[in-house]
Amino acid sequence: xxxxxxxxxxxxxxxxxxxxxxxxxxxxxxxxxxxxxxxxxxxxxxxxxxxxxxxxxxxxxxxxxxxxxxxxxxxxxxxxxxxxxxxxxxxxxxxxxxxxxxxxxxxxxxxxxxxxxxxxxxxxxxxxxxxxxxxxxxxxxxxxxxxxxxxxxxxxxxxxxxxxxxxxxxxxxxxxxxxxxxxxxxxxxxxxxxxxxxxxxxxxxxxxxxxxxxxxxxxxxxxxxxxxxxxxxxxxxxxxxxxxxxxxxxxxxxxxxxxxxxxxxxxxxxxxxxxxxxxxxxxxxxxxxxxxxxxxxxxxxxxxxxxxxxxxxxxxxxxxxxxxxxxxxxxxxxxxxxxxxxxxxxxxxxxxxxxxxxxxxxxxxxxxxxxxxxxxxxxxxxxxxxxxxxxxxxxxxxxxxxxxxxxxxxxxxxxxxxxxxxxxxxxxxxxxxxxxxxxxxxxxxxxxxxxxxxxxxxxxxxxxxxxxxxxxxxxxxxxxxxxxxxxxxxxxxxxxxxxxxxxx
Numbered sequence: 001x002x003x004x005x006x007x008x009x010x011x012x013x014x015x016x017x018x019x020x021x022x023x024x025x026x027x028x029x030x031x032x033x034x035x036x037x038x039x040x041x042x043x044x045x046x047x048x049x050x051x052x053x054x055x056x057x058x059x060x061x062x063x064x065x066x067x068x069x070x071x072x073x074x075x076x077x078x079x080x081x082x083x084x085x086x087x088x089x090x091x092x093x094x095x096x097x098x099x100x101x102x103x104x105x106x107x108x109x110x111x112x113x114x115x116x117x118x119x120x121x122x123x124x125x126x127x128x129x130x131x132x133x134x135x136x137x138x139x140x141x142x143x144x145x146x147x148x149x150x151x152x153x154x155x156x157x158x159x160x161x162x163x164x165x166x167x168x169x170x171x172x173x174x175x176x177x178x179x180x181x182x183x184x185x186x187x188x189x190x191x192x193x194x195x196x197x198x199x200x201x202x203x204x205x206x207x208x209x210x211x212x213x214x215x216x217x218x219x220x221x222x223x224x225x226x227x228x229x230x231x232x233x234x235x236x237x238x239x240x241x242x243x244x245x246x247x248x249x250x251x252x253x254x255x256x257x258x259x260x261x262x263x264x265x266x267x268x269x270x271x272x273x274x275x276x277x278x279x280x281x282x283x284x285x286x287x288x289x290x291x292x293x294x295x296x297x298x299x300x301x302x303x304x305x306x307x308x309x310x311x312x313x314x315x316x317x318x319x320x321x322x323x324x325x326x327x328x329x330x331x332x333x334x335x336x337x338x339x340x341x342x343x344x345x346x347x348x349x350x351x352x353x354x355x356x357x358x359x360x361x362x363x364x365x366x367x368x369x370x371x372x373x374x375x376x377x378x379x380x381x382x383x384x385x386x387x388x389x390x391x392x393x394x395x396x397x398x399x400x401x402x403x404x405x406x407x408x409x410x411x412x413x414x415x416x417x418x419x420x421x422x423x424x425x426x427x428x429x430x431x432x433x434x435x436x437x438x439x440x441x442x443x444x445x446x447x448x449x450x451x452x453x454x455x456x457x458x459x460x461x462x463x464x465x466x467x468x469x470x471x472x473x474x475x476x477x478x479x480x481x482x483x484x485x486x487x488x489x490x491x492x493x494x495x496x497x498x499x500x501x502x503x504x
Contacts, residue, residue, distance in 0.1 A: 041180040046072035046158075048173050060088070060170035063098070063162040071158040072175045076105070080150040080177040083158075085116075086143050088170035092360040092389070092456075093125030097164035097352055102150070103157040104189045109345050114194040115355060116160065118334050120144040122276060123223025123287045125356055130268040130275035134219070134291055137275075148218075148336070150190040151183055163352035165361060188215050188338035193346050195335075196355060199227060199328035205238070205306040208335050215339030217297035217305065222258075223276075223287045225330040225357055227462060228314065230280055231263060232329050235308025242301045249297065254307065258288045281442060283418070283458025291336075305335065330357060358420055358456065363492035364409050366394035366422075375405045385424060387454045389492040393424050396488040398476055401430070403486070405474040409493055417465040418496040420458045421472075424489030425449035431480065432488055434459050435473035447488060448480035454491055465495065 050056030063069045074080075091097060095117025102112035112119070120137055122128045127141025136145045150156070158175060162168050193209065200206050208220055217239070226232055233254030238247040251257045255264055259272035264286060266277045271291045278284040297303065313325040332355070353359055367382040367390065378398035385393050396405050411417070419436065429447035433440055441459040472493060479486050 039178070041078075041178045044074075044078070044177050044179050046074065046173075046175040046177070048171065060172045063160065063168040063171055065162055065165055065167060068159050068161040069171060071160060071173055072156065072177075074152070074156040074175075074177060076152045076154050076156065076179075077181070077183045078152055078156065078177050078179045079183075080152075080156065080158075080175055081147065082174065082176040083146040083150075084144065084176075085171065085173040086139060087116075087168060087172070089164075089166065089168045091164045091166040091168075093356045093358070094164060094168065095120075095122070095127065096125035096355045097162065098168065099161045099163055099349070101159045101161070102190070102192075103155075103159075104150075104152045105154040105156075107342065109343075111189055111343055112192040113346055113349060114192050114334050116144070118194055118221060118223065118332065119192055120146065121221050121287065121289045123221070123332050124225065124276070124285045126276065126285070126287075128276045128287070130273055132268060132273060132289065132291060133270040133293060135289070148190055151187050152189070153183055165352075186340065188340045189343075190336075190338055191215075191343055192334055192336050194332070194349055195347070196330075196332035196350060198330040198332075198357070200309040200326075200331045202326055202328060205235070206309050206331050206333070208237075208305040208307060208333050209303065209337065210305075210344070211299070211303040211335075211337060211339065212344040213302070213339040213341040214300050215298075215303075215337055217292060217299070217303055217335070217337045219289065219291045219293075219334075219336035220257075220305070221287065221289045221334040221336075222254075222307070223285070223332045225285050225458075226280065226282055227329050228327060229282050229318075230312035230314060230320075232280070232286075232309075232311040232327055233264065234312070234324050235310040237307045238305070239297055240304040240306075241297070241299050242303075251307070257307070258290045260288075264288060282462075283420070303337070357418070357458075358494050358496050360389065360494065362496075363389045363422060363494050365390045365392075365492050366407060366490040367392045369407050369409060370394055373405060373407045375403065377403045380405065383489070385452065385454070385489070385491075388424065389422055389454075393454075393489045393491045395424075396474070396490075398430075398486045398488070401476050401478045401486060403476045405488065407472045407474065407490065407493075408469060409472060410469055411465050411467050411495055413497070414465060414467040415497050416462050418458055418494075419463060419465070420456050420494040420496065422454060422491035422494065423447060423457050424452065424454050424491055426452045426487070426489065428483055428485030428487050429479075430483060430486035430488060431477045433475040433477050435475065436463075437470055438473065444477045446480050448483040450482075456494070 050058040096115040098116045100116045101110040237251035237257040239249035240247045264274045274288045276287040313321045315321045383395035433444040
């Protein structure tokens with residue numbers, strides 16, 4: 001350590017960059033390079049471990065609605081090298097309702113402020129697994145790991161706030177960190193900021209980040225929920241460095257910025273990936289990530305990052321109007337960067353359910369409609385099922401194709417409505433077409449899955465619906481070759497009013 005020069009500390013903070021800083025400032029390397037070189041400092045951990053660590057097993061913490069859990073309150077200098085958590089919550093969309101905040105060196109405004117799911121790379125309040133270098137999510141999307149180095153000089157405070165309506169039953173966590181003798185003069189602080197526009201604001205590009213100071217931009221997570229059909233990601237990315245009027249970094253398409261090509265398909269890798277790709281129909285959701293680890297974007301005074309929200313637009317008859325035109329899809333994002341100076345205060349983040357497209361508490365429970373439901377063949381019963389809204393589903397058991405089930409329900413208010421179904425998928429379920437008042441809603445849905453799972457499916461977004469009585473018709477159109485039957489499970493019906501716009 002005595003032979004290391006101060007200039008080595010200027011390299012920041014991930015992959016190959018981390019090794020130089022690790023030698024000078026005690027920052028842990030995230031790969032095997034240099035692992036045989038002994039490091040100064042002391043290994044520490046803040047965790048949810050039972051205080052009675054010898055005999056107890058109460059290794060999690062609950063978070064009441066509106067409550068805040070302090071994960072760590074650390075004294076520096078130090079570096080957090082690994083953050084793991086897993087969560088038990090019965091509230092749908094919980095990962096968008098729990099807010100992660102990180103404060104460095106006594107600051108009053110957080111340097112990290114994100115819904116916890118989005119911070120770990122997956123939007124929409126969903127649990128989806130994937131692998132990358134700085135983030136890895138396992139356990140069907142519930143085991144979240146972060147390896148971004150997070151240095152601090154005096155103190156670090158990490159909190160999680162429950163902005164949902166239900167209690168978070170269990171929050172398990174590790175924060176593994178290294179207490180070090182000192183940090184280099186140029187060591188920078190980790191930042192992550194969430195934004196959303198529901199829908200994207202027409203006439204201007206979607207803003208990913210507006211940063212003042214000196215630092216390096218290291219990653220972008222982008223999530224999209226389509227309001228219209230077809231390809232949404234033709235927009236180019238632009239990085240305006242240090243106040244320039246013409247961006248030094250100019251892109252050629254959204255999938256190109258995310259290092260893919262010709263659209264998105266589900267995949268993941270060290271530096272880029274698309275863990276969630278539902279398709280290109282209305283209501284379909286996507287989450288993609290791009291880590292600038294080999295290629296950080298360096299800025300000295302400021303950085304402005306934006307991306308166009310352009311793609312294919314359609315005429316009322318469904319034919320293509322344009323291949324490159326603005327679209328009003330619902331967009332949300334997280335920008336990741338390091339900077340040395342105090343950051344510019346973030347814009348106020350939408351609270352709780354304002355970050356979700358759907359208010360799950362307003363679901364019309366399908367099992368309640370069973371007495372009035374009618375099927376052409378096969379029994380219709382209530383079946384208790386884990387993960388279902390209300391704890392149960394309407395379970396229909398036809399034994400052949402081309403059978404029909406009608407489920408009456410009531411819309412309490414009129415307007416532009418998103419119709420979302422909470423559907424159950426299983427190993428003996430069929431392929432079903434859904435109709436509203438006799439009108440087909442989108443393409444048939446294959447409800448086969450190797451194990452029982454509940455998923456939401458936005459059948460039709462932004463439809464005009466009158467208040468009063470309506471009928472959901474479910475028509476069997478066959479089954480997947482792997483399925484053992486033609487069964488169908490409907491958990492609930494969600495009617496959500498379209499938002500005129502909500503940006504932050």
